Amino acid sequence: MIDLFAGPGGLGEGFAALEENSHHPFRIGISVEKEASAHQTLRLRAFLREYRRKHGQLPEEFISFHAGERGEPDWSEVDAEAWELACSEARQLELGTAEAASEIDKAIELLRTECDDTILIGGPPCQAYSLVGRARSRGKKDYVPEKDERHFLFREYIRVLDKLRPAVFVMENVKGMLSSTVQSRRVFEMLMEDLSSLGHAGEELYQLRAFRIDGDEIRLKEVSDPSEFIVRAEQFGVPQKRHRVIIIGVRSSIAHRADDVSIPRPSSPENGGAI
Template sequence: MEKEESAHKTLRLRAFLREYYALHGYVPKQFISFHAGQIEEPDWASVDAHVWKRASEEARALELGSQTAAEALDLAIATLQNDHDDTILIGGPPCQAYSLVGRARSRGKVDYVPEDDERHYLFREYIRVLDKLRPAAFVMENVKGMLSSTVKSRLVFEMLMEDLSSLGTGHGHHYELRSILVENGKAKLQEPKKSSDFVVHADAFGVPQRRHRVIIVGIRSDLAKQADLAAIPICAKTNTVADVIGSLPQLRSGISRGKDDVKTWRSEVQKAAQLLTNLYDREETETLRAVFASIVEGIDSGEAPSLRASAQLPNEYGQSVDELLGWIERPCLDGISQHETRGHMRSDLGRYLFCSAFGQALGYSPKAADFPVELYPNHRNWHTGIFNDRFRVQLAKEASTTVTSHISKDGHYFIHPDPMQCRSLTVREAARLQTFPDDYLFLGNRTQQYVQVGNAVPPYLARQIAALVLKALS
């Protein structure tokens, strides 16, 4: 169930590909060509009408909490119960009302009353479905901010726990709640002792991103007694930004206003690099100066990237023995999709260059106080602390910060670690940090694509949680 149009189209196409592969054992050639940018999007019903019908029934354009959605859900539940002995429910209510950023924005709205914001209570629609469906198990996901979000001086998480605990009262089995514990390269389901036990760190599962989410697993009480809660191995390798995006083709940033060509871009970057080289011409800043000087030299020698977009497959693509890259790379593809840079203001190019060079030389992203005066943005409050992290580079040798939907608005928090490229992350790079396989295509315009990537659960994490649940029920 998805109310946003472009996200729904993405999910419907994915359902189509999943059904098609299950039926035929391969992905349709029309998708491979569309994915590589060689053809326009086909009429998928003409590729396989039966599979497209199934996909359209599976991925629904509906808004959780509406009467139309409730009726569709009730019908789906009745069908499932008629066709299957047991089911598993997976989902997460919309989280804007719980997220720290969302709450900050809401406080800034005139006459905003949290109690009147229906999004705070959408978890109850999940509870309603859970109560009707009575699955063998459920997995519920939400942002970490749900633990501290309050309505009428009550924690939303407390209300959720009460509702989950009341399920089954008077008519059947209840649900035993489990959190996920990671120790020594293994994960297992455990009985939680406190609310923070439900917080899952994605990087502990090999996801190259410091993403923390609340994940609650519930097992129906008649099955919980015999559930296998032994630990299973997970991908405990610490994967970094460079591990997953380092092999993608190098790109130059675009210029959002005025002339946007290679010559203009090179001139702007070279000018910024030369300025910074001169500013840091001191012994104590020699490490930084060396990075700036190398950029000037690289541009002079023609080594700087010239393309804004590239679909070229990296060398030895699909041959990696690394577990995560083996999950991301798909040998059936003819190209990389959605690896295209957006335009940046000329004044920001120097700031991006400074941030990435700073991170490369010193191993951390600069704060506002680290910027030279010559690169200060035209903000009156630049030194008040409000803009302390206004520009943030993703460090090559570490996991990234949380990829959020804010990446759709600007790239200031998601600067590429390579100073020579001087840009923010592409949709494909953000998708790789989220561990989406390269064959996962996001429909809609680029802004909508970024939003879909930022709002997602990392598939590589989801797969490992699925393995935990499967083991428990088996």
């Protein structure tokens, strides 16, 4: 996987933590985040995953550090090999810059030689799309939306998508992405146009799907309206009313397989179950 705009790594951790028959089918090849403290967490997550893969448990130094019994250790002294891998995986880069593009492109070439297939995940910065973020921006003197580069960072995601050509991509953002406008155009419409431009004339490279509840199951369904991309966490067994736009893109050559995929719907207060 390539994880863009990774933050402290929650989305990637969800994929990496999946286990099937004692096997973890998803591995993060590179994750990218520009903010220093988030990147530190991202790198530590990578280190702990690799350490646990090698040793079958978390390091004692982490457990005592997490419990507040000691200061943060030098992780390279705990396991130099695992720390080196973590530093290679978790990169502190600003997406949209030439440096970041170069590093990601190198990682893509390496992943192509090592992996059967790939997945792209991540979400462009939400401050430019969220209702709160937009209200704050309007209150800033001389703020010009057209000059706010955060509105257009989704195009770096599209650039990587076009170069990587993964089997599946997942793009996550706040609901405000559906209504945010720049130059009297909806940002979401621009995103859809860019996605449809991938591939050959008359044939889209990706088919878009949304999570949908079908009775007691969760399925991937085709979308007829942008609002169908909104995932309401409380309907999926999460005790929190967190609503996000989640777009699933499946490569057209394998999209028919997605229509047969279903998983049981988790119990939640809304459907009478218990968390």
